[in-house]
Amino acid sequence: MSLHELLIARMRQDGPMTLADYMTECLLHPTWGYYSTRDPFGAQGDFITAPEISQMFGELIGLSLAQSWMDQGQPSTFALAELGPGRGTLMADILRATRSVPGFHAAAKVVLMEASQTLRDAQKATLKDHNPQWISDVAELPDLPMFLVANEFFDALPIRQFLRDGTAWCERLIGEADGALTFGLGPAAPQTALQDRLSDTRDGDLVELCAPAIPILTILASRIAQNGGAALIVDYGDWRSLGDTLQALKAHERVDPLHAPGQADLTAHVDFEPLAHAAKAAGCAHTRLTPQGIFLERLGITARAQALAKGIGGSKLDELVAAHRRLTHPDEMGNLFKVLGLYPPQAAPPPGLEP
Numbered sequence: 001m002s003l004h005e006l007l008i009a010r011m012r013q014d015g016p017m018t019l020a021d022y023m024t025e026c027l028l029h030p031t032w033g034y035y036s037t038r039d040p041f042g043a044q045g046d047f048i049t050a051p052e053i054s055q056m057f058g059e060l061i062g063l064s065l066a067q068s069w070m071d072q073g074q075p076s077t078f079a080l081a082e083l084g085p086g087r088g089t090l091m092a093d094i095l096r097a098t099r100s101v102p103g104f105h106a107a108a109k110v111v112l113m114e115a116s117q118t119l120r121d122a123q124k125a126t127l128k129d130h131n132p133q134w135i136s137d138v139a140e141l142p143d144l145p146m147f148l149v150a151n152e153f154f155d156a157l158p159i160r161q162f163l164r165d166g167t168a169w170c171e172r173l174i175g176e177a178d179g180a181l182t183f184g185l186g187p188a189a190p191q192t193a194l195q196d197r198l199s200d201t202r203d204g205d206l207v208e209l210c211a212p213a214i215p216i217l218t219i220l221a222s223r224i225a226q227n228g229g230a231a232l233i234v235d236y237g238d239w240r241s242l243g244d245t246l247q248a249l250k251a252h253e254r255v256d257p258l259h260a261p262g263q264a265d266l267t268a269h270v271d272f273e274p275l276a277h278a279a280k281a282a283g284c285a286h287t288r289l290t291p292q293g294i295f296l297e298r299l300g301i302t303a304r305a306q307a308l309a310k311g312i313g314g315s316k317l318d319e320l321v322a323a324h325r326r327l328t329h330p331d332e333m334g335n336l337f338k339v340l341g342l343y344p345p346q347a348a349p350p351p352g353l354e355p
């Protein structure tokens with residue numbers, strides 16, 4: 001049995017499935033799910049993320065969060081939290097960079113939200129000196145001030161896709177034909193959640209909805225508004241997305257998302273506008289959506305790279321220069337990736353971002 005066979009059998013019985021259900025099965029199925037079965041990161045893996053490119057990314061995120069903690073009066077107990085921590089590299093870099101911030105480590109309780117047992121095991125090994133607590137749902141986040149980061153977490157949440165048809169929408173569904181998975185379209189129906197997209201789309205346009213992102217954002221925002229703290233949400237995407245952004249990556253190459261389910265990473269661009277609206281509705285302030293390159297430059301990535309460059313040469317220096325470019329240059333991750341910050345309305349925005 002494979003996930004492909006399981007999905008075909010299920011579709012023969014129940015009919016086509018939404019893209020969201022397909023993504024959930026492909027990424028998180030307990031036996032065959034992509035994240036459940038492997039550690040996908042790094043040069044040998046399927047894709048590489050900012051913290052795996054360079055320690056500078058996590059160090060600067062750590063200093064931004066620690067500065068917010070100081071700006072908010074150094075709460076004596078707080079959650080230092082991460083959503084979707086991968087191998088634990090980002091949190092390890094945050095913790096190393098903040099070691100010399102007086103009182104920060106003593107006050108921090110490290111909380112990690114992770115769905116994959118394989119990756120929880122990797123995080124346990126990376127963060128063994130910091131006694132992390134794992135949770136499966138944002139509702140389990142402790143009722144404390146919270147300084148949180150989520151890098152490439154929201155892009156892994158399941159989306160649905162809709163094609164505009166007059167003032168109604170046809171959902172893009174996945175079905176089977178002759179034992180192969182294929183895309184098809186459901187019947188035209190009005191969609192309340194897409195009411196505000198009638199003004200900026202035309203017949204035949206495709207829009208995406210990421211329903212699970214909204215309750216997650218609402219919980220983060222209300223915790224931060226009530227208890228204090230800050231969140232840095234980093235991901236590829238834009239303020240408002242239009243068109244098909246579903247992407248499958250295997251061994252650093254784009255592949256057909258319906259080919260070999262569970263064996264490629266599936267993601268979609270993050271639509272930041274609904275996240276920002278959910279934050280506001282929960283009484284929390286949000287920053288301007290800021291390109292990653294600008295955010296990292298403001299936090300001093302060039303000075304940090306120059307400091308790290310002292311005393312190294314040859315291929316190590318080349319790697320450092322390439323990593324700096326990759327994280328910040330507009331032709332690489334600098335512009336595609338964006339940062340949205342959340343903070344209490346009475347507090348200052350996290351350093352590197354503006355109201």
Ligand code: SAH
Nearest residue numbers: 035049084085086113114115116151152156
């Ligand atoms: N932040 C890391 C990893 C990004 S990959 C980095 O930058 O390297 C996405 C991460 O989110 C993985 O750890 C994956 O297992 C986790 N994840 C995906 N969907 C999740 C869900 N619904 N709940 C909790 N974790 C999830």
